[in-house]
Amino acid sequence: MSLKDDLSRILGSDAVVDADDILRSYSRDQSFEQPGKPDAVAFARTVEQVQEVVRYANKTKTPLVPYSSGLNLHGACIPKAGGIILNLSRMNRFIAIDDKNWFAIVEPGVTLDQLQDGLAAKGLRAMLPFGVPAKRSALTSVVERDPSLASASFEYGNDLLMDTEIVLPTGELFRTGLWSAGGRPGSHMGPVRSMIYRFWTGAQGTFGILTKACIKVETLPVVMELHAFGFNSFADAVAPLRELQRREIGLECFLLSSFNLAALLSRDWSIPESYPAARQDSSHFKTLRSELPPWVLFINLAGAPELPEEKIAYEREALGEVAKKHSLSSFNLNGHREVLMEEILRPWRILKKFCYKGSVHDLSFKAPLARLPEFQRLILQVADTHDYPVDDIGGYILPIERGRAVHCEFDFHCDNNDAVEREHIHLVWQEASQKLIEAGAFFDRPYGAWSQMMYRHSGQYAQKLQDLKKELDPNNIMNPGKLCF
């Protein structure tokens, strides 16, 4: 029997594909990762089917790559050793939205925009990441630790995952959080007193397949008030940013470089539907880029359910005090306010940046606030050395947990259809990544080439991951070739 026949027996013949053109479409994404073609694509609809496929893969020692939306954009779903792509996009049910206890339970096929729409109907919101495609799986986004735009608050500082349901690499089902007792979900606590759920985060499906997740949600703000301040350099923003965070002002807080803000606001571009995107010229983008300050800091004051205006009033007053103390100059939002306010809840317009050259190759890492100017200089030096125009580097800075850490994304832009340019940008991106890691920038989600660069330096941590991999996935079927496996 062929692989297709075997999988069809488990999933039904309409749920398995091995046509070459389809397989080829799963072999690459917009990243620099080497293409790798799967042998079959299988669509599961139920957790039992997922378990069956995992057992089959173990029995036949066939590599298995979990796939939800394919919008990781960093090569996480590209098979390194052929095998089965287990596509979970048909597992797309909302299991529950609990407006009393503020959580949603979703399967992997539910997308970020579907989640936000479903929640809005009940007066709730998800804390979405900025610049992650709307059609990305909400479950995968949370499990892969895409940082929410509200990360500056302690409550939403990259800890949105509650209960999980996981098919382990050997096919057993395991639940964490309240779910571990077999009852209702609604907390990350459990089983016993463990925080074991965190082990599956950032794992790129190498330790199992999450089939359901309970995600923390919030009430929709009744009132919001967005403030913005311009800076000539990122270094100038450090001190006021630190003070704003220490005083816990605002729910959302982030900085955008002029490149990224211009892309977001450009009227000529629309949000791409696929990646790499089609390259387009935009005179509006060029005009905006030349007019905007190099960096703009955004602070969103969100009114709570009770007396929202009064909450905003005391935060506005405090914000004014900090602005005065640091002589901050307000960035005039007129004409853009509505667009930018929409971004707080549906933060996808920044993806228009892909229209500049087609593909975007980011440096996505965590750093302490104080070291960010140093890392930024390092990136600019590498770009300059390789004649990459420094004005074409996009920047997005997100303080996490009141500035304890900062999530940074610096982008290089590239036309993937131009082989010479692609090779050039690949070199710049790789060298900048390497130098950043050597300097201490922490790539906590080590996709693609970053994995070797990170794990080479992290000794016992990598060793223990490898030991656990051998114990929990003895046939090494789960997304082999990723991370340090």
Add this chain to the structure above:
Amino acid sequence: MAEEAKKKVPQNRLPKQVYQALEYVVGNRWISDKRSLVETYSKMSIEGMSYVRKHNRDASALPACVVLPATTEEVQGVVRVCNRYGVPFIPFTNGQVFSGTTNDQPTLIIHMSRMNRIINIDSDNMVATLESYVDYAQLQAEAMKVGLWNGGTPLATSLCKLSSQFAFAGLWQTDLKYGLLNRNIVSVKMVLPDGEILDTGTRCLPGAGDFWEYGPGPDLMGLQRGGAGSNGIVTEISVKLHPWVGGTSLPEVPAGRPSLVDVHDPAYDSPPPPDNHRLYWIEFKDLDTEIKTMREISHSGIAIGLNATGVYSAYYCSQTQEMTWDRCKNKFFPDYNCYVIIAGITSPRQIEYEEKVLKLIVERNGGTFLTEDYKPEVLEALMPWNLDCIRHTSGFRMNRKMYASAWLPVGPFEVGKKTQEFWKDALNAFGECDITDRGGADDTPFIYALQRGRFCFAETDNYPDPTNPEEITKAAGFGIYGMARLVKEKVCPCLMAFLNVEPLVSMFPEVGPRQHELFRKIRRVFDPKSVNAPGRQVWTEEEWNNVPPQLKDMVNSMRERVGLEKVK
């Protein structure tokens, strides 16, 4: 006393070459196998089974030896010796919780008390790095000097060590805003059972510093947190700090408050709250109203702490045991109540706003604030909480019996009602050890609101006399019954005190399901020789086969009592 009972219980000893090797690592001043010394490590303050073994004159209750290493390198040296000779070891700080008792084999206690330094307070990145014997009070005192704090202390007092709480619990009164210790760990440095070092978070990358907790990739700290200290020894822990607006110091009690009838120090027993902080007490007519109001307060986004106290106020706020009992008997404190901690972090206007919202919600739900006009004597009696809500020092001072069989199920606020129902059933079935056992049955369980009210812990406890084996056995029944009942009702029994984590892992395969199988695999990776606190978080197959049949029978009888099948 019978002649047999008078015989001295024999003490296990380490082989001479092992003792010498350990002595070489820590120096002869910091190792001892003297009977008088190891005896002090032979029971833990709330670990019931060790008391039972003491009462049964079980020799395995005595450790063979104790060492006190001073550095991570010394801990590595000690662990390597243990690994080489197959000597089981147990890391030990306060011995306050279920640190895990010794077993039949000669066992080494590694007491971390010399590793008591705050290594660094990084005020830029709001991170404190501590050695394993640093307690909450020590950390807070230093952090507050630079306008920061760690976000809370446990009710088990601020003398708890954060490294121990990493292994076990870490519930704070300010969980509403700051979460448990879970949410506040940046990284740990662990000496693994083979002597190697594991650094988690950004520490694992040279030159990165210590500011971020996840990865790279899968999060190994998630496997270690709550692992009952059985996958290695934490020698350093870095925790998050948060803005503190309450001033540079609090009145400090070195080791809990005095428990004498005529000692009443206003500095500690009637203090005002810290600067820019307020504490409000609210009374409710019943548990339903209490729960409804607590959910609304949580969702409103105000406050840093929100908890219902019930019987706990009687012993946290009384000066004598008799006063505790009297206040319980006479229902001095409201049956249904909660306290709310508010802080003006952004500005003083934040306090005004939050107070206004609080009053609105309480009024809407028919709650009543304790004030100078309404039950002023109760409000006066509750004043110790003004400081204890930030740095808890009174602990269980006025309940001199043993704190045991804590049930701490997790769930939405309604879990408080289920806890009350099940606890009443347990009291009816087993009877109470002390009048304070009725807390949670006749009034509110202790409810900790967490994560803006998405879920809570609802705690009930009982208090046997540690010198009375019958009462301790009764308490054991409470604990195992509680686990069985919660599992039967599919309520997550997140924290259960009295026993070590086992037998509650292997004998409740419904949880996970079959959590013990996954935990065994993880244990094989970290501790293949099973020397690190063996039998604590999960039994190996071999250990399972050697579990005394009486213990299995005891658990199985409780399983059957609630309608679960026996575990074979």
